[in-house]
Each structure stands twice: as structure tokens, then as C-alpha cells.
Amino acid sequence: MHRYDDPKFQMDMDTIKEKSERNKNWGKWGPDDEWGTINYVGDEERKAAAQLVKRGEVFALGLNFDGDGPQNGLFGGRWNPIHTMLATGTDAVQGKQTVPGKKYPSQYADDAVSLPLQCGTQWDALGHVFNSDKMWNGYDATLVGANGAEKNAIHKMRNKMVGRGVLLDIARWAGVDSLEDGTAIDADDLDACAKAQGVEIRRGDFVIYRTGHMERCLAAGEWGGYAGGDAPGVSFHTCDWMHDMEIAAICADTWGCEVIPNETDDVFQPWHWIVIPQIGITMGEIFYLKDLANDCDADKVYEFMFVAPPLPITRGVGSPINPQAIK
Structure with missing residues (x-):
């Protein structure tokens, strides 16, 4: 791990352009694809995920949707339900x-x-973020207009978000209740945490990582800058890992998954620019992970069946969800 402002990890728009090309999956599943890396999850993967259910215990990973949610107006004018x-x-x-x-x-x-569709626990659709006026699979950004997304909309995922979930409890692995704001998680940290937990990350997994940030806010009784402010999260430089591991989706207990402040002054949320429109990864944010993490620590089982269908909101670029981890 490193601080966001460590000179060794600072990057700029040239780095974004380089990683955009290096990690581009456009055309991998054909010119008309709107699923991205969810294509890694097929019938066999879902059947295997169902075999992970041993006790039948279900852990809800969604926050309640109410006026006490994390939104504070820092980004996009989002409000609580x-x-x-x-x-x-x-x-x-x-x-x-x-x-x-x-x-x-x-x-x-x-x-x-x-409510805004991304005010609480939610999926970012593949039509949520653009890079150089393009979204996932090379579709033009203008295809998301006043009537919503003509391509890469969330309703296209209505029967896709089921598979093997893996929790990477980064905070517990690091020996802290919560990572400090501005702490960037490296690819080596993701691998080391998985190894320490005795869990293998496989092609088509729904990878969920815990920083402790949400729990810190809940314990304090106020959200502060949780939504759009400084936060721990993955480093921009993990985008290669996200691509090469061929995961289905990435999820976290933070507002935006990546470290804030970002590792560049050039743009906001540069990791998003690569992960969603270039790699084609559907991203989950604002996940409540305390109960699941405690259970995984108790039984040392960090894999589970994961079920998190979006609301099939026609042409939506996101969806509120209540993900379920079943062990």
C-alpha cells in the first residue's frame, strides 16, 4: 500500500491513454456486446457457485435506502432517498x-x-463512464441521451449478476479497523490478502474488497465526506490486475472504489476511465461488508454464492441493489 501522493505512483493523462490501450477489451465478445466481463460467467460458473452454499446463511450487503444515507451533494447533485x-x-x-x-x-x-439510482449500494452500468467520448465496446457516448442509455444500460444485466463471490478483507489483513483516507491498495496487496486468506481468485469471480471505510463512518454516527470525499481505495495502477485476472465485477465498501484523492491532478477518478469503458467491468459501490467479513474471519471461508440482480430500469446507467452473499 502507498499514499496517494507518493511520487513513485503519480500518473497523468499520458498514463491513462497508455492503460486505455493496454487494457482495452473492445470486440472481445463481438461488436454488439453490452455485457463486458460478465461474459466470463456462464452456466457452469453459476452452477459451481451454487455448490458453495453449505449452511444456507445469507448476508445482506446493501444499506437501507432512507434519508440517513451517505449522500451529501459533493458529487453529481445526488441526494438520499x-x-x-x-x-x-x-x-x-x-x-x-x-x-x-x-x-x-x-x-x-x-x-x-x-432517489438517484446511485445514491446507495449500487451497480455502475457499463454506460456510466466514458473515455475520450466512448463507452464500453466503442459505443459513442452520445448514445446515452436525455432518454437514457441506448447501449450498455443496466437492464441488459437483469439476469447476469450471479456467480462466485470472493471477499478480500484488506483492512483485517492489514491489521486495522479501517484504512486511512488516501491509502492506495496495490495489486500486490490484493494478491497477498488472497493468499493470506487461503482463497484463489478465478476467472469470472465477483471480487469484493473491504477497507473498513463505511464502518468507520457508521461508528462515528455521521458520513462526513464519504460520498465523493477522501477515501481509501485501489490504486489506479491496479487496472492491469483487473484486466489480467479476468474477473466479472469489482465491488467495495467505499463510495467510488478507487483511492481519493486520486494519484493525478489531471482528471477525477481515472481508474474508472479504464475499468468500466475499456475493460468492461461492472462496478459495485457502497457495499455493507461488516457482517460478512466477521463471518469469513470466523470460519476462514472467503468464497460464497453471490447474487445481486439490478432493478431492470430501462436505459438506466446504474441501479440500487441489495446484494446477497450465501454461505
């Missing part, structure tokens, strides 16, 4: 839920929610 009741028990008791043509009123509750 606004929950509105359309019909209540009070309405029912007062007999206000009449139905035309019926002698007696109904009794029910109904509600609605307003």
Missing part, C-alpha cells in the same frame, strides 16, 4: 379508501420513493 406515503393506515381507519361501486372501503397502505 425521499420516501413518501401515498396511502396510510390512518386513511384506512378513517374510511377514506373508498372504491367506486363497492359497498365497503378497502384498507391498505401504499408508497413511493424518489
